[in-house]
Amino acid sequence: MLKLFLCLRYLRKKKIVFLSIAAVALSVSLLIVVASLFTGFIKAVEHAADEALGDVVLSPPIELAKYPLLIESLEETPIVEAATAALLAPGLLRLDTGNVRPVQVWGIDPRGRDRVTGFKKSLLRQKDTAGGPSFEIDGSEGKTGGFVGIAVINEPNELTDEYDLEAVESMIGKQIILTTGTASESEIKRRLLPFHIADVVETGVYQFDKGYMYLPIEELQRRLYPEAESPLAGQILIKLADNTDTEGALAVIAGIWRNFVDEQFDGDPYLLHRTEIVTSREMQRQYIAAYQKQMGILLAIFGVVSLGVILLVFCIFYMIVRLKQKDIAIIRSCGMARTSVALVFVNFGLCVGVIGSVIGAILGWLITVNVNTIEEWIRIIFGLKLWKSSVYLFNRIPNEVDWFATLLTIPIKVFGRQFAISLELYHIVLVAILAAAVGALIPAVVAATTKPVNILQYE
Amino acid sequence: MYKVTLAIRYLLRRRITYLAVLAVALCVFIVLVVMTVMAGLVNDFKHKNHLFAGDCVLSTESLVGFAHYEEFVRKLEETDCVEAVSPVVKSYALISRTGSQSKAGVEIMGLDPGLHGRATGFGETLDRYEEDFCRAFEPEHDPNLAGIVFGIDLLYRRDVYGNYTSEAGQSRMSYSVSCFPLTPRGATGTKAMDMVETKTFYYSDKSHSGLARVDGAMAYLPLEWAQTLCGMTDPNRVNAIHIKFRPGVKLSDGCERVASLWEGFKQGKAGEDYAYLLDAVTVRHWKDYRRSSIAPMEKEQTLMTVMFGFVGITTVFIVFVVSYMIISHKTKDIGILKSIGASNSDIIQLFSGFAFLVGLSGSGIGLFGGWLFLLKINQIEDWLFKHFTWQLWDRTIYAIGDIPNQIELKVVVTIFLSAIVACLVGVLVPSWQAARQKPAETLQVNQL
Numbered sequence: 001m002l003k004l005f006l007c008l009r010y011l012r013k014k015k016i017v018f019l020s021i022a023a024v025a026l027s028v029s030l031l032i033v034v035a036s037l038f039t040g041f042i043k044a045v046e047h048a049a050d051e052a053l054g055d056v057v058l059s060p061p062i063e064l065a066k067y068p069l070l071i072e073s074l075e076e077t078p079i080v081e082a083a084t085a086a087l088l089a090p091g092l093l094r095l096d097t098g099n100v101r102p103v104q105v106w107g108i109d110p111r112g113r114d115r116v117t118g119f120k121k122s123l124l125r126q127k128d129t130a131g132g133p134s135f136e137i138d139g140s141e142g143k144t145g146g147f148v149g150i151a152v153i154n155e156p157n158e159l160t161d162e163y164d165l166e167a168v169e170s171m172i173g174k175q176i177i178l179t180t181g182t183a184s185e186s187e188i189k190r191r192l193l194p195f196h197i198a199d200v201v202e203t204g205v206y207q208f209d210k211g212y213m214y215l216p217i218e219e220l221q222r223r224l225y226p227e228a229e230s231p232l233a234g235q236i237l238i239k240l241a242d243n244t245d246t247e248g249a250l251a252v253i254a255g256i257w258r259n260f261v262d263e264q265f266d267g268d269p270y271l272l273h274r275t276e277i278v279t280s281r282e283m284q285r286q287y288i289a290a291y292q293k294q295m296g297i298l299l300a301i302f303g304v305v306s307l308g309v310i311l312l313v314f315c316i317f318y319m320i321v322r323l324k325q326k327d328i329a330i331i332r333s334c335g336m337a338r339t340s341v342a343l344v345f346v347n348f349g350l351c352v353g354v355i356g357s358v359i360g361a362i363l364g365w366l367i368t369v370n371v372n373t374i375e376e377w378i379r380i381i382f383g384l385k386l387w388k389s390s391v392y393l394f395n396r397i398p399n400e401v402d403w404f405a406t407l408l409t410i411p412i413k414v415f416g417r418q419f420a421i422s423l424e425l426y427h428i429v430l431v432a433i434l435a436a437a438v439g440a441l442i443p444a445v446v447a448a449t450t451k452p453v454n455i456l457q458y459e
Numbered sequence: 460m461y462k463v464t465l466a467i468r469y470l471l472r473r474r475i476t477y478l479a480v481l482a483v484a485l486c487v488f489i490v491l492v493v494m495t496v497m498a499g500l501v502n503d504f505k506h507k508n509h510l511f512a513g514d515c516v517l518s519t520e521s522l523v524g525f526a527h528y529e530e531f532v533r534k535l536e537e538t539d540c541v542e543a544v545s546p547v548v549k550s551y552a553l554i555s556r557t558g559s560q561s562k563a564g565v566e567i568m569g570l571d572p573g574l575h576g577r578a579t580g581f582g583e584t585l586d587r588y589e590e591d592f593c594r595a596f597e598p599e600h601d602p603n604l605a606g607i608v609f610g611i612d613l614l615y616r617r618d619v620y621g622n623y624t625s626e627a628g629q630s631r632m633s634y635s636v637s638c639f640p641l642t643p644r645g646a647t648g649t650k651a652m653d654m655v656e657t658k659t660f661y662y663s664d665k666s667h668s669g670l671a672r673v674d675g676a677m678a679y680l681p682l683e684w685a686q687t688l689c690g691m692t693d694p695n696r697v698n699a700i701h702i703k704f705r706p707g708v709k710l711s712d713g714c715e716r717v718a719s720l721w722e723g724f725k726q727g728k729a730g731e732d733y734a735y736l737l738d739a740v741t742v743r744h745w746k747d748y749r750r751s752s753i754a755p756m757e758k759e760q761t762l763m764t765v766m767f768g769f770v771g772i773t774t775v776f777i778v779f780v781v782s783y784m785i786i787s788h789k790t791k792d793i794g795i796l797k798s799i800g801a802s803n804s805d806i807i808q809l810f811s812g813f814a815f816l817v818g819l820s821g822s823g824i825g826l827f828g829g830w831l832f833l834l835k836i837n838q839i840e841d842w843l844f845k846h847f848t849w850q851l852w853d854r855t856i857y858a859i860g861d862i863p864n865q866i867e868l869k870v871v872v873t874i875f876l877s878a879i880v881a882c883l884v885g886v887l888v889p890s891w892q893a894a895r896q897k898p899a900e901t902l903q904v905n906q907l
Binding site for chain 1: 475478479480481482485486489493519520522523529551553555562564640641643644645646657721733736739750751754755758766767770772773774776777779780781783787788851852853855856857889
């Protein structure tokens with residue numbers, strides 16, 4: 001009880017203690033903001049891959065015939081929720097007289113793609129309508145419709161990073177011409193494909209919005225491969241059922257693929273060995289690893305600089321111990337053990353750590369959650385646009401704080417056995433509390449070794 | 460004199476002061492290392508972008524390009540502030556090695572190597588023709604054939620050390636390049652509907668600009684051939700004009716001059732054929748032209764500086780606490796000094812001098828440690844990679860060679876001054892409190 005009383009008293013009476021609380025809070029909030037922004041960005045990259053490609057992508061080395069049979073087989077298994085085909089081709093899009101842009105053309109089945117990737121919510125007009133997405137154009141039955149990425153037809157405003165939605169809306173229904181081609185062994189043939197803009201796609205990922213357009217897969221195939229007898233696909237995008245083990249699912253899909261090739265293509269070894277079946281996240285793995293490494297380095301740098309907090313706590317506590325020698329001597333002379341005296345200051349350090357960390361965590365959370373508002377205010381006040389989708393991929397700064405997000409995984413070897421220590425976001429708070437306690441340790445020892453007889457001498 | 464003596468005495472005799480010195484040194488060390496590496500990366504990246512683009516770029520985003528460029532190039536060449544001008548075609552093509560069935564989409568840049576080498580740093584990026592860039596499109600085995608220069612990442616892979624693995628026999632390779640020709644209105648070309656323009660080119664050199672996005676996607680062709688392939692010959696069109704200003708011409712002045720020249724030129728052409736293509740043309744200086752590449756790095760550097768500013772507050776706190784502690788133990792010294800005539804400002808100067816010494820010694824140690832660390836940073840990374848396969852950057856992804864370790868005087872001076880200022884700020888309140896102490900109170904018998 002006495003220890004608690006002294007802790008609280010020092011906390012209230014010694015205003016300098018608030019400096020150590022402020023330093024702990026500052027360091028914790030900074031680390032939380034940096035870590036959250038990085039983990040948010042990495043998550044957004046992974047999520048963007050999921051949204052664009054589904055969970056698993058099957059990419060054969062050549063355009064795959066008879067793909068509906070494969071999709072049927074895939075969808076029969078409980079691990080696959082939906083599968084859809086895509087046909088890809090590069091193209092030049094003529095938007096207006098003298099205005100031609102390069103694009104990546106996706107031949108898709110809009111309903112199938114929606115089931116795999118949730119595509120409909122990216123469509124400007126159709127996202128709030130009932131039913132599945134469609135290439136149909138109001139009042140223009142029989143005409144070919146297509147979707148274009150929003151940044152293909154309209155650049156975001158330099159200052160606000162927002163699209164001129166009126167201008168975008170005015171493009172819907174307009175006829176534009178796609179020039180694409182097919183390459184055979186001997187020649188490359190150009191194909192022209194006029195179509196009407198049925199809707200505009202805004203995924204929130206600038207690269208996709210700037211470079212992609214979508215057409216009905218049958219129509220694209222008809223133009224690119226008029227001689228083909230069966231439907232063709234360049235990729236099969238697969239969505240796994242909820243709570244499916246990815247490794248197991250990949251093995252099952254590989255098995256279905258082998259059966260399909262055996263049955264339909266007499267076990268063609270080229271198809272069997274050159275086809276890639278990977279998760280969409282695995283496709284981004286190299287870049288994700290690079291981002292994670294950058295985050296680790298940045299956190300390590302700020303972590304080392306934050307060691308200053310330990311020094312600060314040490315200085316403040318040492319000062320308090322020196323100033324409160326008489327108090328210490330009195331409680332020691334009343335019979336308090338050395339360890340108890342030391343514990344008063346260690347607990348005091350823990351208190352500082354807890355209060356500072358909690359304030360820091362709240363501050364860090366508040367800054368991260370409101371980072372887009374803060375960025376908007378900086379733009380309004382200083383006219384400085386810090387975040388642009390054309391520069392940083394996404395149109396919003398990732399603003400989620402995931403306390404259990406893994407920041408670092410450190411492999412260690414103990415007695416020949418391999419372990420891995422994972423550092424999660426909430427560990428920053430725990431480490432800060434520990435750091436404050438460590439800072440208080442030496443002053444606590446100094447306090448414990450105080451001899452009452454020396455301090456309480458009359459002279 | 461006593462102020463200096465006492466300040467040095469407090470620094471040396473009070474061991475707690477070493478903590479403040481340590482905190483300053485740690486902060487200075489980290490900031491120096493991080494800012495040097497970042498500044499090195501950003502400056503190097505900017506330099507490479509500057510070399511790639513020249514000083515000013517007049518361009519359109521449309522692949523159709525714009526006409527009447529020859530006339531404007533002549534106007535530019537007559538302008539006193541312009542040193543060199545290079546018209547360029549930029550488009551996309553399908554490319555395949557002769558004998559191979561696989562085709563890859565690449566960006567193509569049609570240019571006159573002589574002009575482009577003078578307007579930009581194109582020549583410096585070449586391998587074989589670095590000294591004689593005018594011959595960039597001359598294949599080694601037969602200079603009369605049409606040559607092609609590839610971005611180095613299109614041909615070779617980078618290993619974990621950032622070196623390229625070369626392939627024997629590259630110098631005799633030929634490539635088939637196919638483009639979709641476009642009319643000035645952006646429609647299909649004049650040839651049969653299902654044909655594209657195709658031509659065979661022979662490998663003549665590789666270009667290593669150090670810009671991953673350029674080296675991994677760009678193939679360079681002779682300007683006339685690129686115009687033919689892209690259907691930009693009737694009338695002759697280009698997508699961009701790269702401009703280099705004479706030495707001493709301010710970038711903003713030069714760009715303004717080009718922009719006003721362009722406005723006048725455009726107005727003069729109003730009503731002529733293909734004048735509508737001129738409307739989409741913009742004049743930008745190189746930084747603006749390469750903004751999407753440069754801006755993230757510049758902003759990251761600024762954010763790091765701001766964050767270090769926040770972290771530096773802890774150092775201010777430490778100096779504050781240490782000074783506060785020393786002052787609280789030296790009330791008698793202060794009382795005596797004041798009783799023999801020291802003024803308030805003398806006391807403030809005394810403790811400011813102490814803080815200055817803390818800052819000086821801390822930043823001195825930090826800067827020396829940082830310099831030593833930076834000197835060996837690449838060896839340290841090599842050692843870490845050898846023993847723990849750990850690299851600061853994955854060289855197979857990032858086009859970065861050695862870690863930049865050239866210390867800039869500007870960075871050193873800024874860090875040094877910031878450390879001194881932080882220490883002076885930290886001592887401000889304690890020294891003010893010390894100055895306000897009354898000797899009559901501090902020197903009372905019951906206080907002694």
